[in-house]
Amino acid sequence: MPELPEVETIRSGLAELLPGQRIAGVEVLLNKSLSAPESHITTHIAGAGVTDVRRRGKIMIVDLSSGYSLLVHLKMTGQLVFEAGGQQPAKPGTGTNEPHSCPNPTSETGDGRRVAGGHPTQSMAGDLPDKTTRVIFTFQDGSKLFFNDQRTFGWMKLVERSKVERDKCFMAMGVEPLGSQFEVCHLKSRLKHRKAAIKTLLLDQSHVAGLGNIYADEALHLAQVHPSREGQSLSDEEIERLHAAIIKVLGDSIQAGGTSFTSYVNANGITGDYLHNARVYRRQGEPCRACGTTIDKIKVGQRGTHICPNCQKLT
Ligand SMILES: [Zn+2]
Structure with a gap:
């Protein structure tokens, strides 16, 4: 199970990439992995910008411009993989009118750079989505964030930002060991x-x-x-x-x-x-x-x- 350092490492990686991104769409492949009514997903996630990526204990908090926050708990086998789509400048000789025939779309549309964290599996380096993918966020610049979870104990949920600290998942949580209250x-x-x-x-x-x-x-x-x-x-x-x-x-x-992971995953190595x-x-x-x-x-x-x-x- 990912512990605090693993969650903190993926948080800090995502905190450099997500704020400023706008969510273009959300695809929920397994309902229990993102518990929110369809209407809330449409209204409060899709179209919203990411304003911050925080952490409390092992739970990540992604604040959205809609006034809501996504809470993410990776539990035993959850992992997050961010894949930069990126509107990269066109390289010489690759005219935009050419038909797309590349088998790997990420190399065609962006640099395919990944930041991943959580339970280490080949999914971090392989083609996504795969059979462990439960939720896909697509950003306006073509980047994607995959929530993969082999055993499906992990969860995401949508909470009003003003109610995050009072959410029941934080109620019994002790002090942050890296915070000033841990004396x-x-x-x-x-x-x-x-x-x-x-x-x-x-x-x-x-x-x-x-x-x-x-x-x-x-x-x-x-x-x-x-x-x-x-x-x-x-x-x-x-x-x-x-x-x-x-x-x-x-x-x-x-x-x-x-x-259990590297912050920048490539095909050569996925161990921390x-x-x-x-x-x-x-x-x-x-x-x-x-x-x-x-x-x-x-x-x-x-x-x-x-x-x-x-x-x-x-x-
Ligand atoms: Zn000893």
Whole structure:
């Protein structure tokens, strides 16, 4: 599942491309992927300009000039692929009156440049739409935004902009770990008196928004805290280390372009960089980068969890 750094990376990529674009049309291939009445799609999306692309937790918010916003949750297998159509200047020798015979229309009408994010599959680099495409937005300059979702748990929905913050999907969402409200005292207050495993508490979106399995494991290793320890057992110093570690692993991953995609996709590669440098995640059997001890994989609250048994002691 895409976590906060993956969503932030695709958000920042789209934030450079979408504002100023005007939506010419919307094609909904699977109704549940975009829950809005047909009349609302026609009135509030089609013809609207994109004014901003924001994020809260793992949910992307695309603000439209119609006074509405599109909320996008990629869930397990969702991905967004923006393909620049572009009204490129005609190249010498390619007269506009020539009949179109090129098998790849994007190379004829624009540069075909792509920005993609979310669950990594070949759809990011292959011809679109394909069988996983659920919604297609077409922009006035010929660019397209594809919402692909193999398992169809992802969703988009249309909400009045003034009601976005009060939408039920944000009601139980905790603070942004990269925002100014995420302070050590906040984390302390969320962990004190709680007997649940620290990893389980970190995955609870009501404490901190956007942390998932990858970054919980990574942050706990960096902070040298065993994921099974009760939240209330952490010392002030450990909470301070954990707070700093959460910010660092998320920041590092955003800088590396997330774990699971590249921001600019081409046919040669669709994997992100962060996992190549992961501390523990999916490195069971390999040596800890800090001490050389073999990384172990255990279960914490039903979730596969990666630890260094030497750096992260249970007692
Ligand atoms: Zn170690």
